[in-house]
Amino acid sequence: MSGHSKWSTIKRKKAKIDAQRGKIFTKISKEIIIAARNGGPDPVGNMRLKAAIEKAKAANIPNENIQRAIQKGVGGGEGANFEEFTYEGYGPGGVAILLYVATDNRNRTAGEVRHILSKHGGNLGETGCVSWIFKEKGVIIVDRLEANISEDDLMLAALEAGAEDVKAEEDSFEITTAPEYFENVRSALAEQGIPIADAEITMVPQTTVKLQGEEAEKMVRMIDLLEDNDDVQAVYTNFEMEG
Template identity: 45%
Template structure:
């Protein structure tokens, strides 16, 4: 198994998601506020805001909380002015890691990210030190009930997507960055509102990791995601089924 989504599955099975509900909401509120600030507060005219609203709904955020976050962004309050920052580096075992953050204090966030790397056998690098090992692509995720794997594959192909991965949890469609808006719009018309729709970093190659290095890597990712400033963490690790079962306990 490869990629960051498998790490999320491990943490879910360990019951960590419920405990982090408040942090999830904090991150979603920041994205809603930033999305509303960066474009129009109307989701129909602001694709980033529409995606943020979809993510908030999936997380069962209340309508009042969602609307307040959008209003704060539309109001251009300096107190809610978050800056988008990307950090890159290597984790245990030489795994390439990209960290995306929304922060109102770059020094604080940089210190937290640097500490997470250094205390867990990693090393923070310069911007673009590992980004070349990833492709920036669009990712649109639909629930399993949206359609059969065959229907999603045919629909995605017709919409101009590059790949579709389906399993019991749902369907993940990827497309070129420049085609993202058109592919998402076409698929929404056929299959309804997706669970998520965003630009992601997809590894071009993966790095095998196991044993203590795998444990330390996942600990580092968990520490990073515990930061309110960190929105998303991407890593190009590859891990065997047996090792995945061991880590899942």
């Protein structure tokens, strides 16, 4: 939900994957279709496709499903006519919301997103109203319990591979990279046998807004509903839970 407690957010999402596997399959398959359509079927020369395939494998999507989605994207068959765009808006307490959407019906998606936001104390904004708050970054999470490595050694390994920063949280290490160095850093850590709990190129907020009580509950519910929407591929906010 924010760049602050990234690992707790990821663990929450992983639990959600288990609970809603079919919906997750659909979203990742859509990402593979779009990546293959825009950049070709070879993941070696198509980093977006490579990342989508790795995400699919992490979610235990069968290989034949992955290949089918790639072929659908390349062949431009039925179900490959998705349009990509972003929505920007606000949640309770002025929290910034950035949504990445892929849909075959823009009017339907706009209505559904607007309804979710307005029902939970939020609203859509103009293009550019909150996107400036976020920066595209590679984020790699190492679980402290699984990784038998000191903070200094991990920092040395990550920085040598091109990482920008390593932040120690209570139960994890959060490594930040520029998008172009993301794959270098991930590969270097994997080669050294450092277990990676999660790795993705994401939008990281430069400032956060803390909420508590009813506002925080509304925000969590809003994020859940947005993530559940079939057309919303990614939800980024600068929401931070107070306390």
